[in-house]
Amino acid sequence: MLTHAAEDYLKSIYKLQEKGGKVSTGILAEYLDVKPASATGMIKKLKTMKLVRHERYRGVTLTAAGKAIALEIIRHHRLLELYLFKALGVPWDGVHEEAEKLEHVISEEVEARMDEFLGYPTADPHGAPIPDKNGVVTQTASIPMTDLQKGQTCAVAEVSDNDSALLRHIGSFNLYPGTAFRVVEVAPFDGPFTIDIAGQQVVIGREVAKHIFVDQVQDPDNV
Amino acid sequence: MLTHAAEDYLKSIYKLQEKGGKVSTGILAEYLDVKPASATGMIKKLKTMKLVRHERYRGVTLTAAGKAIALEIIRHHRLLELYLFKALGVPWDGVHEEAEKLEHVISEEVEARMDEFLGYPTADPHGAPIPDKNGVVTQTASIPMTDLQKGQTCAVAEVSDNDSALLRHIGSFNLYPGTAFRVVEVAPFDGPFTIDIAGQQVVIGREVAKHIFVDQVQDPDNV
DNA sequence: AAACTAATTTAGGCATGCCTAAATTATATA
DNA sequence: TATATAATTTAGGCATGCCTAAATTAGTTT
Incomplete structure (x- = not known):
């Protein structure tokens, strides 16, 4: 081993x-x-x-052998993140650190049981893809939030998982993967984004937006 | 650390x-x-x-400091065993080995969440006491099964947790902690025990019986 | 008490995985 | 092309935690 x-x-x-x-x-x-x-x-x-x-x-x-091991560890990590989040209620800004330690230690048995419990999920709480047990990764296309234009609607696809404080911040706006929002305003000169989430308007700084990736982008109907 | x-x-x-x-x-x-x-x-x-x-x-x-750490690790181990058994359905002969690795790695946060999920339990799947978060151990008095006499009734209190094959064997008779049974026959010359579990008669060899501890021992009514 | 046996400790070595400092190789610039 | 700079590798050291072999100490026997 x-x-x-x-x-x-x-x-x-x-x-x-x-x-x-x-x-x-x-x-x-x-x-x-x-x-x-x-x-x-x-x-x-x-x-x-x-x-x-x-x-x-x-x-x-x-090599192929090295990649297989890498994917196995990444699978452990992301399954653990999702499991800790959903089954044990560990806050999403804490699961990364925890999974970092556990990923090297869990058995295939526990991996399989978590997978089953979670219904064979394909993404972790930050939206990163979970390789399946054969190491197949299903990538979803997404773009950085900073590429969005005023009026566009979209859904959060993924957020960076390595900065705990940033995750708490993003979480406070409910910007979890899957959440839909509309760009109300983009301030000029690389300023912040004002967005509408379920009727609530919130302002997202550019530096934060760089760590958010979106998909399902749609242009406004009236243009 | x-x-x-x-x-x-x-x-x-x-x-x-x-x-x-x-x-x-x-x-x-x-x-x-x-x-x-x-x-x-x-x-x-x-x-x-x-x-x-x-x-x-x-x-x-x-020392007091050393004992506190020992109890913390034992608490992790036993909480993990019970959690893996109850929440993830890992068979009871596998939880020891798994917990042996995880016990050094889980955070206080995960410890607390498992404790809550399990309803602040006091014993692991093998009947061993789980120290509380202050390190207080609640010991229950039990005797080896080999001390039982014909006709006595009792309940399984604890079984050794370190032999996987033995646990599978004991488990096949449903002799989990809490299970009640009655001694039907004790063969002479240190022979096996015949016991009645919920109407089923099973024979337990002496070597196996040594690893089973019981409490709530009661003498037969008609003596 | 001397001698033997068993338990324990000391001494020296090995693998892992990190470090710093020095040497080497590659690349960019004058 | 010669030289300066950046990246990489080599060399030697340190801590952890295991090992074997030899030395020491304790306890038991005669």
Whole structure:
């Protein structure tokens, strides 16, 4: 079995590969809050285990085996987040941290029981997709809220999960995934967004909006 | 924060202290499946942390601080066992192993939510007492099943939790804590027990009976 | 009391995974 | 092309927690 640290490296490589593309030692080290020299060491070890490919000075890639493990850990993480949120009522700004520890430790049995309890869900409380038990990820297309125009309606698809204070803030406006809203006003010069959620008007700063992703975007009827 | 290993040592010292009395380095090492030299090393470290008292060649004792941590871990373990059993339907012969890993990792928040969900329980699925959040243990008096006489009635109070196969065996007779039964026959020369559970007669070998503890013992009416 | 046995502790080693500092390689600029 | 800068890797160290082998201490026997 792999160590927790090794699992964290594989998970991080997968995530960085998803958005960025090339995963350098430095980027990986920064993401894991570790020095580059430490990342080099773990990369070497993972390479001997045939979980990653690596060419000096050229970055890391997951092998099929490495990707499978990364997806397994991500699945654990997201299932746990949703389970803690729905079954135990842990507030959504706390589930990430908790799942970060539990994801390395739960058995396949517990994974399966949570999955069943939750009705085989496809997204965690922040809207991130949950890989199925075969490692298949169903991605949904979404755009950053900052791309919205005045008058458009949409639904929250996903929010960043790593900043607890930000999540509390977003949660206070009820901007959970699935929530629909309409853009009432976009202040000029990269100013805040005023939106309408179920009749309530709230103002969302640009920095916050960058961490919110939406889908089901529709233009206003009267244009 | 303590390491998982240190927590396991404290927990083990507590448990050995409970039944045996004096906890020697050797006993502790054997219990933890570790060499005596390793136990010596950890004992030294725990001593510098003022979690145990130790005199060379004379055994270990928990300090108040050490006992508090031990009880906290045991509370986690037993709450987790019951939660996994009741909320997720993990079979009772699997919950021990799972809880063994999770006990070091859950937050106070999750502990509290499980406690609430379960209605502030006082015993785990094997009948072992769950310390309350202040570390208070409510012990119930029970006797080994092997002390029972023909004709007596009683209820299962507790069963050993560390042998998975044994638990499956006991479970197949429905001998869960709380289950009442009557002793129909005790075979001579330390032979097996024949008991009546809800009208069904089953035979329990002596070796198995040693791991079952009962309370509410009553003598037959017609004697 | 001396000697033997059992328990415990000390000493030295190994793997993991982090660190800092120095050396190396790649890339961009003059 | 030569040099400066940035990224990466190597080298050596530290803490944790396990191991084996050897030394020490305690307790028991003769």
